[in-house]
Amino acid sequence: MALLIGCIADDLTGATDVAVTFSREGLTAIQVNGVPDDTLAVADADVIVVALKSRTIAAAEAVAQSLAALHWLQARGARRLYFKICSTFDSTPAGNIGPVADALCEASGARLNVVTPAYPRNARTVYQGHLFVGEALLSDTGMCTHPLTPMTDSNLVRVLGRQTEHRVALLPHAVMALGESAVRDRLGAQIDQGCRHVIADAIDDAELRTLALAMAPQWLATGGAGLAAGLAAALRGEARAPADAAIEWPRGPGVILAGSCSNATLGQLAALGDSLPRRQLDPVCLARDPGAVAAAIDWAKRHLGDRPVLIYASAPPEQVAAAQAALGRERAAQVIEDALRAIAVALAQAGARRFVVAGGETAGAAVEALGVRALAIGPEIAPGVPWTLAADGKPYALALKSGNFGGPDFFSRAFEVAP
Numbered sequence: 001m002a003l004l005i006g007c008i009a010d011d012l013t014g015a016t017d018v019a020v021t022f023s024r025e026g027l028t029a030i031q032v033n034g035v036p037d038d039t040l041a042v043a044d045a046d047v048i049v050v051a052l053k054s055r056t057i058a059a060a061e062a063v064a065q066s067l068a069a070l071h072w073l074q075a076r077g078a079r080r081l082y083f084k085i086c087s088t089f090d091s092t093p094a095g096n097i098g099p100v101a102d103a104l105c106e107a108s109g110a111r112l113n114v115v116t117p118a119y120p121r122n123a124r125t126v127y128q129g130h131l132f133v134g135e136a137l138l139s140d141t142g143m144c145t146h147p148l149t150p151m152t153d154s155n156l157v158r159v160l161g162r163q164t165e166h167r168v169a170l171l172p173h174a175v176m177a178l179g180e181s182a183v184r185d186r187l188g189a190q191i192d193q194g195c196r197h198v199i200a201d202a203i204d205d206a207e208l209r210t211l212a213l214a215m216a217p218q219w220l221a222t223g224g225a226g227l228a229a230g231l232a233a234a235l236r237g238e239a240r241a242p243a244d245a246a247i248e249w250p251r252g253p254g255v256i257l258a259g260s261c262s263n264a265t266l267g268q269l270a271a272l273g274d275s276l277p278r279r280q281l282d283p284v285c286l287a288r289d290p291g292a293v294a295a296a297i298d299w300a301k302r303h304l305g306d307r308p309v310l311i312y313a314s315a316p317p318e319q320v321a322a323a324q325a326a327l328g329r330e331r332a333a334q335v336i337e338d339a340l341r342a343i344a345v346a347l348a349q350a351g352a353r354r355f356v357v358a359g360g361e362t363a364g365a366a367v368e369a370l371g372v373r374a375l376a377i378g379p380e381i382a383p384g385v386p387w388t389l390a391a392d393g394k395p396y397a398l399a400l401k402s403g404n405f406g407g408p409d410f411f412s413r414a415f416e417v418a419p
């Protein structure tokens, strides 16, 4: 049976978010980490989500990886293509949403790219092309000081317009409200007018489903987990029956690694108080002291046990700004990601089996370091954040959290619901 949906996600936690969404909506989903090659055998599924780490790399490299993923998915008969981006549209004027979407359209022959990061369940809505997080415009949230992709403009037609040479149009709420056939007609007219990308308003799940029903299968769909849920609901009748083999979850010491500086993660770390052994990594110290990582590893090994160990670089905007002023934005992020990679590997060797990782880039680094190539989806800790099981024989359970996700008690809840 052909794949119903081939999905390419621009970061790892986003991939997990979309995989759990498809699975919650009744499609079987497998997540593959990194550009797969032909040596990777994956079970049959309705959806395969290829998790890239392409959100903030050079646009040309993001395009190359996305095209490689596209070809792999096409070889598995993918009937629809979904480009999963962050529900806060994380990107810079250089990309990578525009360049990757353009390349995917050209390589797949899609005449239109329908885009909406709306994810009403997580309070992301799009109205008149503007992205809201709860009641606030995106640019009025903590995203305006994100370490890698500061989002200072909420008008997505404008934001995407800076990332592509093709025309970007709006599918406004007034048309969405008229239903599926009006939406289909408008999208068809927008193709005739020479538009390549359409930012679609959506303020609730019903509108996302309408949009999914109105889209032609051969168009590219770009969005967050919200549009994916709409698409899954529209395609549910075509899903294969789920296999129900019992999953064996690894037991063993837990580790929390946090590199997200989002307000949500900072709040979640604060909520832990001193209930767990914790240690903060300072990027300036990491860059200057060659023994800093080994010292953190020694400390963590001594604390591995019944209670999870917490190691974090997460810091409020003024500390991030100071580190970036001292080291540069990329180097600050790099030293932290390198440190967390080394720590993940050392603690796995020391017996850690359950890893909770906060931050999309951070989780990508940790999973790559642990050599986990495929993930099966387990119970959800918070919307969009499930426990996952390494599906390639590695003995790890992983919970990969996008920075902004989860309630204040996320970290303690993770270990309460751990299977």
Ligand code: ADP
Pocket: 147, 148, 259, 260, 261, 262, 283, 313, 314, 315, 319, 320, 321, 323, 324, 332, 333, 334, 336, 337, 358, 359, 360, 361, 362, 363, 401, 402, 403, 404
């Ligand atoms: P999110 O999911 O919140 O976007 P990410 O892990 O994707 O989180 O991105 C956060 C980035 O910020 C990472 O590259 C991380 O290395 C970097 N970072 C974390 N802590 C600091 C800090 N104290 N100073 C500078 N950069 C930091």
